Amino acid sequence: MRNKLKAIFSCCALVIAFQIVPLYSFAGTLAEGVTERPLNKVAIAMFVVFVLTTLGITWWASRQSGSRSEYYAAGGSIPAWVNGVAICGDFISASTFLGITSVLYFSGLDGMMLIVGSLASWPVILFLVAERLRNLGKYTFIDVISYRLSGGSIRMVASLGALTVVIFYLIGQVVGAGKLIQLLFGLDYIYAVVSVSLLMILYVSFGGMVATTWVQFIKALLLLVGGTALTVLVLLHFEFDLEKLFQSAVETHPLELELLAPGGWLDDPLSVVSVGITLLFGFVGLPHILMRMFTVKDAKAASRSVFYTIAIVGVFNLFVILIGFGAISILSDLPEYHSADGAMIGGKNMVALHLSHVLGGNLLLGFISAITFATILAVVSGLALAGAATIAHDIYAKILCKGEVSEKAEVLISRVSVFFLGVLAIVLGIAFEDFNVVFITTMSLAVAASVNTPVLLMSMYWKGLTSRGALTGCVVGLVSSVSLILLGPQVMVDVLGFAQPVFPYVYPSLASVPLAFMAIIVVSVLDNSERGKAERAAFRYQYIQSQTGAL
Amino acid sequence: MILLFVGYFAVLAYRPDWMSLQVVKGSVINVGLYASVLFILFIIGVTGFYNWWVGGPLEALKNQILQQAGADDEE
Numbered sequence: 001m002r003n004k005l006k007a008i009f010s011c012c013a014l015v016i017a018f019q020i021v022p023l024y025s026f027a028g029t030l031a032e033g034v035t036e037r038p039l040n041k042v043a044i045a046m047f048v049v050f051v052l053t054t055l056g057i058t059w060w061a062s063r064q065s066g067s068r069s070e071y072y073a074a075g076g077s078i079p080a081w082v083n084g085v086a087i088c089g090d091f092i093s094a095s096t097f098l099g100i101t102s103v104l105y106f107s108g109l110d111g112m113m114l115i116v117g118s119l120a121s122w123p124v125i126l127f128l129v130a131e132r133l134r135n136l137g138k139y140t141f142i143d144v145i146s147y148r149l150s151g152g153s154i155r156m157v158a159s160l161g162a163l164t165v166v167i168f169y170l171i172g173q174v175v176g177a178g179k180l181i182q183l184l185f186g187l188d189y190i191y192a193v194v195s196v197s198l199l200m201i202l203y204v205s206f207g208g209m210v211a212t213t214w215v216q217f218i219k220a221l222l223l224l225v226g227g228t229a230l231t232v233l234v235l236l237h238f239e240f241d242l243e244k245l246f247q248s249a250v251e252t253h254p255l256e257l258e259l260l261a262p263g264g265w266l267d268d269p270l271s272v273v274s275v276g277i278t279l280l281f282g283f284v285g286l287p288h289i290l291m292r293m294f295t296v297k298d299a300k301a302a303s304r305s306v307f308y309t310i311a312i313v314g315v316f317n318l319f320v321i322l323i324g325f326g327a328i329s330i331l332s333d334l335p336e337y338h339s340a341d342g343a344m345i346g347g348k349n350m351v352a353l354h355l356s357h358v359l360g361g362n363l364l365l366g367f368i369s370a371i372t373f374a375t376i377l378a379v380v381s382g383l384a385l386a387g388a389a390t391i392a393h394d395i396y397a398k399i400l401c402k403g404e405v406s407e408k409a410e411v412l413i414s415r416v417s418v419f420f421l422g423v424l425a426i427v428l429g430i431a432f433e434d435f436n437v438v439f440i441t442t443m444s445l446a447v448a449a450s451v452n453t454p455v456l457l458m459s460m461y462w463k464g465l466t467s468r469g470a471l472t473g474c475v476v477g478l479v480s481s482v483s484l485i486l487l488g489p490q491v492m493v494d495v496l497g498f499a500q501p502v503f504p505y506v507y508p509s510l511a512s513v514p515l516a517f518m519a520i521i522v523v524s525v526l527d528n529s530e531r532g533k534a535e536r537a538a539f540r541y542q543y544i545q546s547q548t549g550a551l
Numbered sequence: 552m553i554l555l556f557v558g559y560f561a562v563l564a565y566r567p568d569w570m571s572l573q574v575v576k577g578s579v580i581n582v583g584l585y586a587s588v589l590f591i592l593f594i595i596g597v598t599g600f601y602n603w604w605v606g607g608p609l610e611a612l613k614n615q616i617l618q619q620a621g622a623d624d625e626e
Binding site for chain 1: 552553556557559560561563564565567568570571578579580581583584587588590591592594595597598599601602605606610613616617
């Protein structure tokens with residue numbers, strides 16, 4: 001225990017030194033391609049308080065994360081409402097808050113499509129997934145897929161799918177974090193990426209699910225406070241008159257009335273449908289979100305958690321709508337937030353931050369900046385834990401050791417995996433520095449929608465599913481989604497410089513999701529093996545277990 | 552729920568002009584804004600009702616079935 005504490009305190013000291021010193025030495029300096037920002041002492045003070053508080057929680061949580069169940073699932077002891085708020089912390093990433101506000105600001109109504117699409121995935125999780133997942137699984141959603149399907153190959157392919165999603169989502173978050181911290185604090189990109197990854201390693205490897213939960217909980221509360229404050233200030237600016245808010249947005253924006261019409265962002269019908277499919281199925285298949293269902297005591301609590309999440313995310317989304325449209329008339333005419341060519345200083349994603357500066361001065365800007373940093377940390381921690389659980393529990397314990405492994409060894413492997421995921425995040429974060437963050441995140445959502453969601457839903461609801469069908473569906477979903485992304489405009493035109501892409505749509509889900517479902521159904525139906533028959537027969541027991549949790 | 556979602560995206564994709572229709576004369580707030588906000592509120596409402604149903608009537612029914620199954624096993 002003494003050694004463990006020493007290790008935590010040494011790491012804390014290292015992290016704080018690593019972050020605070022560069023913050024002061026780099027603050028106010030000009031990173032390449034990034035506009036200089038003055039030193040915001042409020043932001044730095046709030047950031048230090050957040051880091052110290054969460055490190056304290058990690059120290060406390062490290063004493064409660066010895067067993068496998070405690071490390072992966074907090075021993076199922078998290079109250080439903082805390083879990084619901086923590087899921088919000090996991091779900092609302094910086095790209096949700098800053099990105100959607102920016103789409104509303106620049107493209108208008110199409111931002112609502114992102115809000116409605118991502119929120120609509122939650123009833124699917126509530127109605128179809130949450131309770132059955134909690135009743136059937138232990139630590140990861142792959143436990144559920146493997147419940148009646150035999151052989152290590154399906155667990156291995158599902159694990160690869162989950163890891164692909166986790167790693168790409170992690171890269172997206174880390175690259176976004178690096179850029180954002182560079183902008184907010186003037187900190188060098190590499191320092192920013194290393195800082196985020198180091199904190200992530202500390203939280204997850206020492207504190208496991210308990211620390212991750214509380215980091216996400218605190219972040220979600222801060223985000224709600226910040227979002228509410230910003231919304232109230234926006235409404236105050238328009239004297240609580242919504243008509244006035246939207247009227248001024250229309251009068252100020254170059255799109256005029258078209259601002260409130262669809263088509264500002266996507267004008268092709270099939271692209272709109274594809275975005276809808278990606279959002280609806282993508283969030284259902286995110287491993288770090290699904291893993292949170294195992295942290296509560298039973299299926300009823302899992303269901304309640306998801307409802308709390310929906311209510312909070314729904315209300316927060318209404319705030320984002322007001323912030324996005326309200327920012328249009330407040331920010332558009334202020335030259336200090338625009339460069340000479342009319343572009344927004346710091347990039348398109350700075351809308352919410354500039355707005356907070358206009359309405360609440362340095363204090364609110366500092367608070368929102370610190371929240372943004374907390375947001376990134378909370379999301380990457382959830383991702384790292386989900387990735388580590390997949391490596392240690394699904395691959396090492398279940399496939400390589402065939403379940404014959406001590407709890408201590410499995411938890412140790414998981415902690416080591418977090419370290420390697422952190423190092424990988426640093427390396428890939430630096431390698432992907434110039435890639436489009438939205439593209440990377442899209443890729444992970446599309447892979448989740450095409451690989452994880454079809455096989456998870458079919459394993460819980462379709463009696464006819466066999467291992468061969470599930471395996472084929474996973475492979476088809478993975479290969480089709482990744483190859484269509486590579487053949488699409490983001491890679492072929494933007495990266496490789498071709499005039500035309502082979503696949504014309506950015507989002508591959510329009511093709512890859514139906515392909516995955518079809519592959520699962522066709523191969524399962526054609527599977528006449530004895531193993532397939534036994535797996536179909538086992539559905540009855542799985543069904544009772546999934547409904548009652550009683551077997 | 553899924554039908555509403557499909558309907559919302561189908562209109563956005565194939566009849567976007569419907570979203571631009573004015574609801575009240577002289578107001579810029581159109582069908583698209585109302586539909587989106589109502590959809591968000593509907594999702595919160597429906598899931599709230601479902602949560603109440605799962606925790607109340609369905610839970611009671613499940614416990615009853617489990618008790619009955621336990622009694623049958625003992626016999």
